[in-house]
Amino acid sequence: MEFKVDESTQKIWDTEIYTICSFCEKEYTFNQYIQSASIWVNPKEKKYGKITPCQCGVNLFSERWNIVSKVDVYYISTAHLPIAHGGVERKDWFDYGYWYETMFWSEHTKGNREFHDFQMRYHTREEAIRGQKFVVDNINKILESPDKYPQGIIDVFFNGIKAAEDQRKNIDPHVKRNLR
Numbered sequence: 001m002e003f004k005v006d007e008s009t010q011k012i013w014d015t016e017i018y019t020i021c022s023f024c025e026k027e028y029t030f031n032q033y034i035q036s037a038s039i040w041v042n043p044k045e046k047k048y049g050k051i052t053p054c055q056c057g058v059n060l061f062s063e064r065w066n067i068v069s070k071v072d073v074y075y076i077s078t079a080h081l082p083i084a085h086g087g088v089e090r091k092d093w094f095d096y097g098y099w100y101e102t103m104f105w106s107e108h109t110k111g112n113r114e115f116h117d118f119q120m121r122y123h124t125r126e127e128a129i130r131g132q133k134f135v136v137d138n139i140n141k142i143l144e145s146p147d148k149y150p151q152g153i154i155d156v157f158f159n160g161i162k163a164a165e166d167q168r169k170n171i172d173p174h175v176k177r178n179l180r
């Protein structure tokens, strides 16, 4: 079966950044990525699927820049994403330039963490490092003097919608301009 893509999709695959190496920061369009030599995870038996290494040698999708902190029962993790994620509404619906994400969760969280995690997203590694510190510092403050904060404030952190609202207003001032 022949697989055809329309011209505009082809243009996106040729020109837009699809993934960025976490370590050497080489950028790949989708076409450059799929044309890169992929290797078997287990070359001897040719199984367990294939990975695409960057020219610097790391596996583009699984070896990602990541910082993790633990405060009390909470894990705070900031990672460089293999594919940029959408953030806020912009001229073509979404700004897909968010390459970094902070999540935090309790070690007691059961089930699918996706629905409990607090998330912030950023464009750059510098913003991501500041974001990690922001969450760590604030969890520490809340845990040191819980009486100073509304009861259940940590649960508020876990509320993704609230977090997204705060992110729009406070974390990305350059994006705020694009919001009504």
Ligand SMILES: [Zn+2]
Binding pocket: 021, 022, 023, 024, 025, 026, 054, 055, 056, 057, 058
């Ligand atoms: Zn690389």
